[in-house]
Amino acid sequence: MVYLHARYAVSHPHLLRFLPTALLAVALAAGHPAAAQAPPTVTHIGTIQGTGAAATPGTYTIEGIVTGVYPGLNPGGFYVQEAANATDGNPATSDALFVAQPAATVQVGDKVQVTGTVLESAEQPSFNQAVLTTPTIKVVASNASLPPFTILTNSTFNSSLLEPYEGMRVQFSAPLTVAENYSLKQRGELQLSTSGTPFQPTQFVDPNDEPATGTHIIGNSNAAAVNAYQAANLAHVIILDDGSAASNPKPIPYLDPVLHTVRVGSTIAQLRGILGYGFNQWRVQPLPGADAPVFRVVRPAVPSFGALDVKLASFNVLNYFNGDGQGGGFPTPRGAKTAVDFARQRSKIIAALTQMNADVVGLMEMENDGTGPNSALQDLVNGLNKAMGAGTYAFINDGGATQQPNNTDAIHCAIIYKPAAVAPLGPALVASVTGVFERPPLAQLFTTKRHARPDTLGLVVNHFKSKASGNGVDADQNDGQGGSNDRRRAQAQALVKFINQTVRPAGASRIICIGDYNANYEEDPIDILRAAGLVAATPPNSASFVFKGLTGSLDHCIITPNMVGFIDVQKWHINSGEPAFLEFDQAGEATDVNSPFRSSDHDPVLIGVRFLGIANSSTGTSGNRLLVYPSPATGPAVFHLASVVPPGVSPVILEFYLLKGQPLLRLTGTVSMLQTELGRYTAHLAPGIYLLRLQGKGLNKTQRVIKD
Secondary structure, three states: OOOOOHHHHHHOHHHHHHOOHHHHHHHHHHHOOOOOOOOOOEOOHHHHHOOOOOOOOEEEEEEEEEEEEEOOOOOOEEEEEOOHHHOOOOOOOOOEEEEEOOOOOOOOOOEEEEEEEEEOOOOOOOOOOOEEEEEEEEEEEOOOOOOOOEEEOOOOOOHHHHHHHOOOEEEEOOOEEEEEOOOHHHHOOEEEEOOOOOEOHHHOOOOOOOOOOOOOOOOOOOHHHHHHHHHHHHHOEEEEOOOOOOOOOOOOOOOOOOOOOOOOOOEEOOOEEEEEEEOOEEEEEEOOHHHOOOOEOOOOOOOOOOOOOEEEEEEEEEEEOOOOOOOOOOOOOOOOOOHHHHHHHHHHHHHHHHHHOOOEEEEEEEEOOOOOOOOHHHHHHHHHHHHHOOOOOEEOOOOOOOOOOOOOOOEEEEEEEOOOOEEEEEEEEEOOOOOOOOOOOEEEEEEEOOOOOOOEEEEEEEEOOOOOOOOHHHOOOOOOOOOOHHHHHHHHHHHHHHHHHHHOOOOOOOEEEEEEOOOOOOOHHHHHHHHOOOEEOOOOOOOOEEEOOEEEOOEEEEEOHHHOOOEEEEEOOOOOOOOHHHOHHHHHHHOOOOOOOOOOOOOOEEEEEOOOOOOOOOOOOOOOOEEEEEEHHHEEEEOOHHHOOOOOOOOEEEEEEEOOOOEEEEEEEOHHHHHHHHHHHHOOOOOEEEEEEEEEOOEEEEEEEEEO
16 A cells, blocks of 8 residues: 655655546645635625515625514515615615524524525515515624614505515604504514594495485496595504514513503504515514513593483493393303303403493493393393492393294394383383394483483484495495495385384484494495485594404494583593403403403493583594594594685674575574684584585685584
């Protein structure tokens, strides 16, 4: 065997012929060390991201600072953003990229050099976000300064506006409002809006006509405006994610540490995070520590009123079913599945009604099992009287021992009242229109007891057909009114007949109609009631229900014109804005059984009545205002006479009307004098829509205004 030092062999080439090939290669390499490997070419992330909708695919080496690590995303990984002095200098391109690495080997603040394949498609692992896959990672330094936040001043979130910031650290310049919390428990997500609480389009936009008359129900000529309003809603919404793709995160993120909730309408003053994209939506991934999202959450107190003759409430109690009334009979068809669940539901409903402390309450979604000792209605009254004192409440007997007359549905409308405050006048009245109502209206006349001279009042409780289904003429017409709108129109027309042909002849001249109409403020059923001369006294900018991130008002107070000026209507927002996971059937053992919040999915409506006239006693900040909606998408504007009366026009004749044309006020004078008198007069009016007519030299204008 030949042993030869490599250096000796190289210096004596005639000996190389004796070496095996492999050993020869070693000898030559040892004699001539290879040149150092050239460093990879680093490409600006902005060059990869480009100015288009998708990144340029390929294999690249990037360099930047790790700004966020999210192993729980799908795929897991981290965001890399170039330092401020190392970008391509083009504000139209993003300076950040997501690196897919499920078990991340880096931490925030690492300066890294990463080589891998960039792709962006609808498929995994991209999901339409630029992703660097199969990474080779080199940590260049640690504890680097993070890139500054990019301030987002835009109020809408389409891809052309947000693509330049994909993957970057961002800060929103204006407060954001929680629009929806439905997916918070399951997916750790909140929908946030830059335009305040998004409303259902038909809360302000009439599908039939523009400007809305409030009484027209034919056709859908204004459906395009409804759809445009909805498009504007969607454009203002962005998702706040929790940095994870896991279902049912524990703990549930973003809850107030004291109230243990985050409500629709809660706000965050300065959201910071990393802008990403997934599941077809732009979303913000949260940051830890001082930059973590913190929301301002406020729960409202019970609305207060001044001196009243009678206080009423309307409350949908979310399928109050008590089984067989003796501890068994569970699961129920629509309500609680177990006796334990029902006990939780019952406690929360009683807590809400106790705090409302109304003299008369109209109830929806009570089990339709009659008025016997084991009925749901008797059970609720028993619970209230145990909490508030024996004999505090009684119920109106509608004549059905085991089932409400004219009602074959599983639920019915009911009325409870305080015998100390009011007395029923005559029997209960149940609408008998066959084939129109699933749950017929229930009416009762009352006389008041608080004064020597009693006053008479008629109350009608309603629950119209829901929007969830419908076929044929009841199919969703894509005009914002949902399914079964034709059915609800028929029910509104039948309600008018019931009032005129049954309730009025029974002796009621002053009538209040409450309940769940399953129709927003500008939808056909409410138009029909207004066209019949009734007044929608619930403020249009109030809310009682949230569905798919949109707030609306399905629960209304409708009154006869002679009640205008004698009532105050307020909603107690204890349910619609609260997360559904606080309901008894979802919260389980964690249910706060002593809290009225999320006792149902609808907010109750409270109505104060004073027959000598009532001043608006709203506890809100709106006070006494007349509003116009020149652009529903941007919200209301306070109405001022000076904005519609040209300078120099004096005197001016002002006439104020109900929507159907009944005159309420006529004044003549200067603009400033009329503004003062108008404010003084409307302070006593019920919330709702009114007409204002102005006449003067060169002036003849009719203005639709809304009293809040």
